[in-house]
Amino acid sequence: MKTKKEILKTARKLFNEYGYANTSMRDISNALNMTVGNLTYHFKKKHDIFFALMNEIELAEPQALAVSLLDFHKLMAELLEGMVKNRFFFSDFKLFAMIEGSVSPLVKNEKFLQLAVKQLSNLQTEGFFNDFNESRMISTMRICLLAHLAWISDNPDSNDQKNFLCDHWQLLMPYFTEKGWQCYQQEIEPLLR
Structure with missing residues (x-):
């Protein structure tokens, strides 16, 4: 008997490969060598699988403020890893409307921007940045967020991720x-070599 964990892993793989809209419950059950009836015992609809996957997204707000650039780098790397793992979601804007009030608020742009500005502001207080006001921080992080959405659609690998993180730092270097x-x-x- 396949477990819910195996179902979610297989569904995520198929959603990432073919897209959420192009993957059916039958596709998922076939990939698991189970009947559709057995699959629907665990998840009544594809929509239920989607929400179970979205509830797994753990972009928990860091307990502590970044006190070094390395702390911020780790936060950005974690964000990118989560996006790669769930690229089907970040590649399909229609799916964003489905999650209202049902997943981690850090998946949403404004919450991410608030977190990033909070972290960057603290790094400025710690002496790593100069002349980097809140408005510039928000603009810089918005550019990064838009770039994330474009980047994720290309099915990036680990080398792409290093290069992409390097691009983030290029935006921060003037400060x-x-x-x-x-x-x-x-x-x-x-870390970027």
Whole structure:
């Protein structure tokens, strides 16, 4: 007997490969070598599988504020990994309307922007950035978010992710202080090679 976990793993794989709209319950059951009836015992509709997958998205707000550029880098890398894992969702704007009030609020743009500005503001307080006001932070992070949505549609691999993270840092570099540059060269550059 296949478990719900196996069903979700298979459904995510098929959704990522063919798209949510192009994957049927029969496609999922065939990939699992089970009957549609057995599949519907666990999940009545494809919609139920979708919501179970969305509830697995754990973009939990960090408990602590970033105190180094490495902390922020890890947060961005975690976000990108989550997007790659669930690229079917981030590649289909119609699916965004389905999640209202049902998944982690960090999946939503405004919540992500608030988190990013909070983290960047603290890094400025810690001396890593200079002349980086809230308006510029929001604009920079909006550019990153839009780029995320375009990037994810190309089915990126781990090398793409490194290059993409490097692009994020290129947007932040104009605001580095001397301390920011030192930290970047010592802690971030080695991770991007």
